Amino acid sequence: MTYVTFPQAKSLDFAAIGRLCIDLNANEINRPMEETMTFTKYVGGSPANITIGMSRLGMKTAFIGKIANDQMGRFIADYLQRNAIDTSNVVTDQTGAVTGLAFTEIKSPSDCSILMYRNNVADLKLTPGEVQESLIAQAKVLLISGTALAQSPSREAVFQALNYAKKHGAVIVFDLDYRPYTWTSPEETAVYYNLAAEKCDIILGTREEFDMMEQFEHNPEKDDQITAAKWFDYSAKIVIIKHGKEGSIAYTPDGIGHRAKSFPAKVVKTFGAGDSYAAGFIYGVMQGWTLEKSMEYGSAAACIVISSHSCSDAMPTAAQVDAYIERCNRGEITAS
Numbered sequence: 001m002t003y004v005t006f007p008q009a010k011s012l013d014f015a016a017i018g019r020l021c022i023d024l025n026a027n028e029i030n031r032p033m034e035e036t037m038t039f040t041k042y043v044g045g046s047p048a049n050i051t052i053g054m055s056r057l058g059m060k061t062a063f064i065g066k067i068a069n070d071q072m073g074r075f076i077a078d079y080l081q082r083n084a085i086d087t088s089n090v091v092t093d094q095t096g097a098v099t100g101l102a103f104t105e106i107k108s109p110s111d112c113s114i115l116m117y118r119n120n121v122a123d124l125k126l127t128p129g130e131v132q133e134s135l136i137a138q139a140k141v142l143l144i145s146g147t148a149l150a151q152s153p154s155r156e157a158v159f160q161a162l163n164y165a166k167k168h169g170a171v172i173v174f175d176l177d178y179r180p181y182t183w184t185s186p187e188e189t190a191v192y193y194n195l196a197a198e199k200c201d202i203i204l205g206t207r208e209e210f211d212m213m214e215q216f217e218h219n220p221e222k223d224d225q226i227t228a229a230k231w232f233d234y235s236a237k238i239v240i241i242k243h244g245k246e247g248s249i250a251y252t253p254d255g256i257g258h259r260a261k262s263f264p265a266k267v268v269k270t271f272g273a274g275d276s277y278a279a280g281f282i283y284g285v286m287q288g289w290t291l292e293k294s295m296e297y298g299s300a301a302a303c304i305v306i307s308s309h310s311c312s313d314a315m316p317t318a319a320q321v322d323a324y325i326e327r328c329n330r331g332e333i334t335a336s
């Protein structure tokens with residue numbers, strides 16, 4: 001059963017809009033930030049990570065965003081280009097805005113947190129006029145991510161990108177990517193998340209992210225079926241609700257909850273799981289695979305990233321995902 005049809009005639013497989021920043025991941029793991037002395041620098045930001053993941057899987061990709069006019073901004077642009085990502089719509093800020101920094105704290109494989117420095121960040125300064133209609137017109141998929149809705153003018157830029165994607169028939173994916181520290185209040189967050197989600201074909205989020213969106217609604221049991229059903233009255237064809245290592249469920253308008261097995265992993269840190277899962281899943285559905293197989297692929301990609309030190313740099317190729325699944329099937333990998 002095919003739930004989403006991708007416009008095959010377009011030359012670009014995947015475009016994403018939103019946050020481009022720097023991850024500084026703790027080198028001394030299993031200790032609090034106060035005791036962490038050194039960090040390794042990677043490109044970060046959820047939509048950037050997903051785009052890098054799609055590119056590693058062999059998809060033709062582009063990014064729409066804004067970088068600071070400094071060494072960090074140039075590092076990001078160069079990394080995207082080296083990963084074969086089209087940066088023609090990555091705009092350089094001219095107002096003195098800075099690159100967002102995410103310092104990661106790895107207290108234990110299951111207790112990780114992110115300390116954000118995001119005042120006056122360039123990624124939230126993308127304007128609607130800077131979004132190129134011609135690029136979105138060529139894309140089979142447009143991915144948006146919730147953090148870019150947190151402030152103007154980036155918020156309006158995302159809605160403009162949604163207008164172009166609708167006009168030109170791109171499949172729209174929304175990765176909820178809720179980061180509370182970029183928002184002024186949960187109520188404001190819910191309003192904009194709901195407005196954007198109405199326009200999307202595939203919505204991916206954790207149970208907690210959907211809870212945030214439902215704060216004005218009645219779903220006391222936090223029932224996944226009720227959550228998903230709302231979006232089928234708008235544009236959605238697939239709603240994925242993720243439950244960490246318990247796996248995820250993809251709901252479809254025919255009432256089916258599709259489940260896929262998850263895989264064991266030797267976990268170093270948990271962040272990046274959602275981004276690699278999204279890349280693997282979207283890649284799978286674009287190949288015409290079943291939702292179950294696509295989710296399985298996303299889960300395996302997630303295991304590779306959470307077993308590694310970085311998010312972006314650890315994004316696997318298709319050969320690496322296939323090899324991971326084979327090794328799990330042979331019983332060669334066990335959970336940490």
Ligand SMILES: Nc1ncnc2c1ncn2[C@@H]1O[C@H](COP(=O)(O)OP(=O)(O)OP(=O)(O)O)[C@@H](O)[C@H]1O
Nearest residue numbers: 242243244245247248270271272273274277299302
């Ligand atoms: N400890 C784990 N072991 C194996 N697989 C995992 C583990 N944690 C996450 N995954 C896989 O990754 C998928 C996405 O994880 P999760 O639900 O934690 O997303 P997320 O909260 O969006 O991630 P992030 O921390 O990047 O924001 C899960 O559905 C599962 O397949």
Ligand SMILES: O=C(O)C[C@@H](O)[C@H](O)C(=O)CO
Nearest residue numbers: 023044045046102271272311
């Ligand atoms: O910007 C962030 O929120 C942090 C990301 O850069 C980081 O790579 C991550 O959390 C992945 O989901």
